[in-house]
Amino acid sequence: MTNDFFREQLKQKGLKVTPQRVAIYEAVVNLNNHPTAEKIIDYIRRNHPNIAIGTVYKVLDSLVDNNLLKKVKNDKDIMRYDAVVSHHHHLYCSETDRIEDYEDELLDKLINEYFKNKKIEKFEIQDITLQITGKFNNN
Amino acid sequence: MTNDFFREQLKQKGLKVTPQRVAIYEAVVNLNNHPTAEKIIDYIRRNHPNIAIGTVYKVLDSLVDNNLLKKVKNDKDIMRYDAVVSHHHHLYCSETDRIEDYEDELLDKLINEYFKNKKIEKFEIQDITLQITGKFNNN
């Protein structure tokens, strides 16, 4: 289960398992659309009324540092968070603030193949992420 | 010349040609590495000591709205600006704050071709931009 996986990960990274960390991680997993810190705080306060805003930011930072969460950047300048840590791209809605994960191994292979042949001068590629902007057709 | 081109563009968009707008545009063109608002202000103050910070932000916003500049977002949360308006990607240095433009028509064609065949469910693509992270070898 997600919860146990997370607790195990914390231990492995030498981080203490606290109710705050568990709650924050669960919030990011359960909330859709890559929540902002504010959304996460709202969600958590239902069950943890006393959790501090500063704590949420500190926990989010340390989880990102330890690769248990990822930061997602959008056109605005508010930071959002993603519990999907594996390599993936993002679909950005041009009309709303919706952001969806997009995994596509075939595409990744195609792009890697391309850059295997065509090097960028004086630059060693470590990671390629696509920002795909467009419109969701419904829902 | 760049300057005349810019003045012409302002007129066409119905924006007044002011010394502030010209100076801000020139700053973004001349400064390398996709300057922040702060860098732009420092640069301009050499010749326009009285330009207001608020004005710089307002001008940058309106130039972006009118497609005369682009915003560049990095992992941190400070906005940076780009005078290259044509479609291109960005090379992000993983160790410094350096950001370079990267144009590659062949790559664009390859990716467009790929998505011509493989549609994303319930999503209509408008634009695809790559964030290429890595290391510059020297310089």
Place this chain on the structure above:
DNA sequence: CTGCGTGCAAATGGTTTGCACTACG
């Protein structure tokens, strides 16, 4: 027990806003 993690509240800093004044067209 020991120090990592938390709560709290104040500080920070990039960006925005309101308004009177200026100058472009």
Place this chain on the structure above:
DNA sequence: CGTAGTGCAAACCATTTGCACGCAG
């Protein structure tokens, strides 16, 4: 001239910080 644009300073607000206390290991 009339209004878009500017200067200024205060306001905003997401995020950070410092410190005393509390709890996980």
